[in-house]
Amino acid sequence: MLLLLAQEAVALAVPAGAGGPVDAGLGRGLLQQAAQAALHFFNFRAGSPSALRVLASVQEGRAWVNPEKGCKVELVFSTERYNPQKGEEHLGKCSAQVFFKNQKPRPAINVTCTRLTEKKKRQQEDYLLYKQMKQLKNPLDVVSIPDSHGHIDPSLRPMWDLAFLGSSYVMWEKTTQFSRYNLAQLSSVKQWKTHEGAIDFDYTVLLHEFSTQEIIPCRIHLVWYPGKPLKVKYICQELQTPEGSGTEEGSAVAPAQLSNF
Amino acid sequence: MCTKKSQTTKLDNAEVPNGIFRSGIEVQLKQKFTRSLAQHGEEVVDKTVSPWRSLETYSYDKYHSMEEIYQWMNQISEKYTDVVTQHFLGMTYETRPMYYLKISQPSSNPKKSIWMDCGIHAREWIAPAFCQWFVKELLQNYKNDLRISRFLRNLDFYVLPVLNIDGYIYSWTTDRLWRKSRSLHDNGTCFGTDLNRNFNASWCSIGASKNCQDLTFCGTGPASEPETKAVSSFVESQKENIVCFLTIHSYGQYILLPYGYTKNKSSNHEELIQVGQKAANALKAKHGTNYRVGSSADILYSSSGSSRDWARDIGIPFSYTFELRDNGTYGFVLPEAQIQPTCEETMEAVLSILDDVYAKYWLSNSAGKVTSITVVLSLLMSLIALL
Numbered sequence: 001m002l003l004l005l006a007q008e009a010v011a012l013a014v015p016a017g018a019g020g021p022v023d024a025g026l027g028r029g030l031l032q033q034a035a036q037a038a039l040h041f042f043n044f045r046a047g048s049p050s051a052l053r054v055l056a057s058v059q060e061g062r063a064w065v066n067p068e069k070g071c072k073v074e075l076v077f078s079t080e081r082y083n084p085q086k087g088e089e090h091l092g093k094c095s096a097q098v099f100f101k102n103q104k105p106r107p108a109i110n111v112t113c114t115r116l117t118e119k120k121k122r123q124q125e126d127y128l129l130y131k132q133m134k135q136l137k138n139p140l141d142v143v144s145i146p147d148s149h150g151h152i153d154p155s156l157r158p159m160w161d162l163a164f165l166g167s168s169y170v171m172w173e174k175t176t177q178f179s180r181y182n183l184a185q186l187s188s189v190k191q192w193k194t195h196e197g198a199i200d201f202d203y204t205v206l207l208h209e210f211s212t213q214e215i216i217p218c219r220i221h222l223v224w225y226p227g228k229p230l231k232v233k234y235i236c237q238e239l240q241t242p243e244g245s246g247t248e249e250g251s252a253v254a255p256a257q258l259s260n261f
Numbered sequence: 262m263c264t265k266k267s268q269t270t271k272l273d274n275a276e277v278p279n280g281i282f283r284s285g286i287e288v289q290l291k292q293k294f295t296r297s298l299a300q301h302g303e304e305v306v307d308k309t310v311s312p313w314r315s316l317e318t319y320s321y322d323k324y325h326s327m328e329e330i331y332q333w334m335n336q337i338s339e340k341y342t343d344v345v346t347q348h349f350l351g352m353t354y355e356t357r358p359m360y361y362l363k364i365s366q367p368s369s370n371p372k373k374s375i376w377m378d379c380g381i382h383a384r385e386w387i388a389p390a391f392c393q394w395f396v397k398e399l400l401q402n403y404k405n406d407l408r409i410s411r412f413l414r415n416l417d418f419y420v421l422p423v424l425n426i427d428g429y430i431y432s433w434t435t436d437r438l439w440r441k442s443r444s445l446h447d448n449g450t451c452f453g454t455d456l457n458r459n460f461n462a463s464w465c466s467i468g469a470s471k472n473c474q475d476l477t478f479c480g481t482g483p484a485s486e487p488e489t490k491a492v493s494s495f496v497e498s499q500k501e502n503i504v505c506f507l508t509i510h511s512y513g514q515y516i517l518l519p520y521g522y523t524k525n526k527s528s529n530h531e532e533l534i535q536v537g538q539k540a541a542n543a544l545k546a547k548h549g550t551n552y553r554v555g556s557s558a559d560i561l562y563s564s565s566g567s568s569r570d571w572a573r574d575i576g577i578p579f580s581y582t583f584e585l586r587d588n589g590t591y592g593f594v595l596p597e598a599q600i601q602p603t604c605e606e607t608m609e610a611v612l613s614i615l616d617d618v619y620a621k622y623w624l625s626n627s628a629g630k631v632t633s634i635t636v637v638l639s640l641l642m643s644l645i646a647l648l
Contacts, residue, residue, distance in 0.1 A: 149594075184438055
């Protein structure tokens, strides 16, 4: 990966601080942006619905901005388990290099994180989730997870975790240096079945984009088997861009490899 | 940046919504969503459906419908009648009354005022929950807690628990992720103004849209919306006394200073940073939650027409936007289990700001106010002692 240091490039450092760093002039929380993108990518690559992570805080970072090429961010951030387990150490540390191509989505990411769960335990938890999912009967009348009050029925939690995992891929691919995505809700389930042992899941989520505040529905189709790479296809209903109108389709089959923890 | 397509409209009339939810399944399930939401306590005309609640059993760790919040305000002002009065602020677009609570201890002391509003964006449910929590904390503790009773000696509080009432109700009955108001535009084809882009602060210059379809639609002119007018008329009329303007949102975990419409800093920027950082530290000490502090344009994104920027520009010195939990994990749909810890930590942040405001106006001022006479006297005494 090229290290971008053009004449106009600006290197900015943000020190760690007990009260949380002030992003002095880093313009629109670029570090936060990069951390979120790195985490979406990490979760997708890990392919493990029982080991999803969320952002705790950005600890330090540096950014190089080249107005023509894009920007490169190096950062260190801490994570928490999405499903916190009692009595377990839940804070992990990640370091990442994120490269935003100018105006283009799908940032190039290099990310490594300290291990939160032992590989064997993670595999066990994934397999447990898988068994629970196979027993889920007809979740097609599922409406909005979480519900309005943020509640997720424990029996539907595995489905939510899997939806989150698939959404991570979509959110990573859509992220640019200006747009940041979070999963707002799982709004419908079109299909839920097992196919050759794998979970075949066709659903719609609502993504929230931070800078425009828009809610974007995305239809996602994934195939998952514990320990195997996650396969994802998706199509989002896009907002119009200044350059043109029409729907932008994003469709990708990802033969992802599992990261080595 | 041009973006299009806002939320659906009129699903209950089974119109096929424009733009987003084209698929049959989406429409079907949206209707189911509406029905299931209805069981969670939609705005109902028939009052016998919602059970009567006494303040003693009011759950501050649950989300409440607008009808319940109206009831709660009545009950609060009835129970704490010596310090609380309920006042009419104005009408919403759909002609609902906007009420604020004034918390004020009768006193001959000179007073300054604090303004707090919640729920300018409909889907940010944790915000109105915090306003209710804040009121409850003040009223349950103003007699016995030294810190709070000290505040009430010299500070009046104006609390508007829900600013965007129409939108809030809509997020209960129809679309949980609705953001804007419910005003009608474009010959009845498009709904809602982003009230936090509608204030008269570099209106619609940046980070806002002139297109009603967008979620950051700034309205048809500065303060074009009745809700905006209601708030700005009142705050303007009180601006000599208001020293602190707090507007509560979610999500993101930020304490934001002016400005959003420019990267220029306010004249008291350093002080605002200091006070804000101290508040974030106090917040973190409670449950470990990380908040970031900075001007909106620096650490969030550019936006014009915000209430916070407007308040600062009419002279209110301590003007902050709070973006409460969380960081994106649940976002707007924050689980009820997190209401209490969120409110507890946010309370610490607000109290910290009040400490600084109080110290600025009452500790130094009161020394100054004791006037030069005391200073002269003590100088004379020292002189005499020297002779």
